[in-house]
Amino acid sequence: MIVENDGIADTLELRRESTLARGEVMGEICHHLAPFQVGEKPVAGDTVIAKDLTIDSLAIMDMVMELEDRFDVSIPMNVVAEIHTVDQLADTILKLHARR
């Protein structure tokens, strides 16, 4: 832990924040979607959320709220409506996060 130089600590913090890893976002999304998996096919980037899984539209919106708070971004409902795959959802979160 760097305690004697707040400036460096801030810089490190900033860098960590700004380089949100795609893997971290994917991991979080997959964690939320795993309970809705059909059969043995795991949730992947090209999984179509509303079609390939047993999740309903209300649960999708609730998951989005959880993801919003986890990554401190807001995803407007009209943007959510355009998202179909797990990849698209991850890209949206990364884009919004980078824009903060």
Next chain:
Amino acid sequence: MGLFDRHAGLLEAYRDVRTTGYDPFQIRMERVLSPTEAIINGRKTLLVGTNNYFGLTFDPSCMEAAIEAIRAEGTGTTGSRIANGSYSEHMALEQEIAEFYGKKHCMVFTTGYQANLGIISTLAGEGDQLLIDADSHASIYDACKMTQAEVVRFKHNDPSSLEARLRRLGDRPGNRVVVLEGIYSMLGDTAPLREFVDVCKKYNAYVLIDEAHSLGALGETGRGLCESTGVIDDCHFIVGTFSKTLGAIGGYCVSDDPDFDILRVTVRSYMFTASLPPSIVASVRQALKVVKAKPELRKQLWDNVATLYDGLAAQGFKLGPEHGPVVGVHLPDRMVAIGFWRAMLDAGIYVNVAVPPATPNGVSLLRCSVCAVHTPEQLNHMVEVMTGIGRQLGVIDDRTRRVIGGAR
């Protein structure tokens, strides 16, 4: 893909529901006898699911006012408020509602649904941000589909969740409009309105509150949650309905905004539908007088709420979080809910059944709404009937009664 294929999932769920024998979504009220009784399936049935909180549908003074209005002005206006459908009585009703809230302006709509739909979708436009509670009524969600504004949901009744979303907007341009409800219609819980208002003030957001289920029920003079929490002046827009406590149909929105009346020529659900018929306007005006003149109805309502809520709680039923004119009874799943509902109807008691996808968090509920003119005997009888069915279906434990009874 066929036209109806997209509804396949819903159709399947609906088929399940109908296997119980009755279709809860196509119940026929063969004859309505009073605010609390009707003939259903040939049997006299106690009504505990009608949103008729003050029982004013059969108030003699309201009925007389409606009959007189029909004789004087006919059965309908056959036109929109912006054409031939604004009568003196519509204007008088708007003035009376504005005065009731101590606000300058009021617009009356043909339904409460149309009030929310039109006001919310028009208030927030392109470049604005609309922030809605996750458990909002369908009319609010539908408004969100129509608006050009950006829409973000926050967690139900969670001011910190709203705050996080307002904070994230930072210094982005645009008006922020926050939409709340006084009492939520499924579980009967109230919004922490004071806390919400504080957050909205901090971020300079407008507050719109829908008092559909709280008009009459909450506040010293029945104006709703905005009154009982002392924040009427901080609520920029108050929406409500005539179809619950006031016993008719219609909706309204009041505001102090000096430019409010421009909405009369911009809100499409106000402009492009026929106005309320004279009989409805007359009965609503009279019902508002009754609400003001008979505060004892509010006390009766809350006494009845206590009888039903506490009675069910004592038997071990899992209920909504607080006393309210809507008492939501949690059941484990859709089929138990439908079975329970059917058993109650067979025993002569009508309540609403609410199942996913119409409910928050996928819960299955029996939704009871209490009326000021229910008798304690009617409600005690209902608790008894529900206890019997609850035990039979294994929803409540046989022992609960003894344990709680012993503790009392």
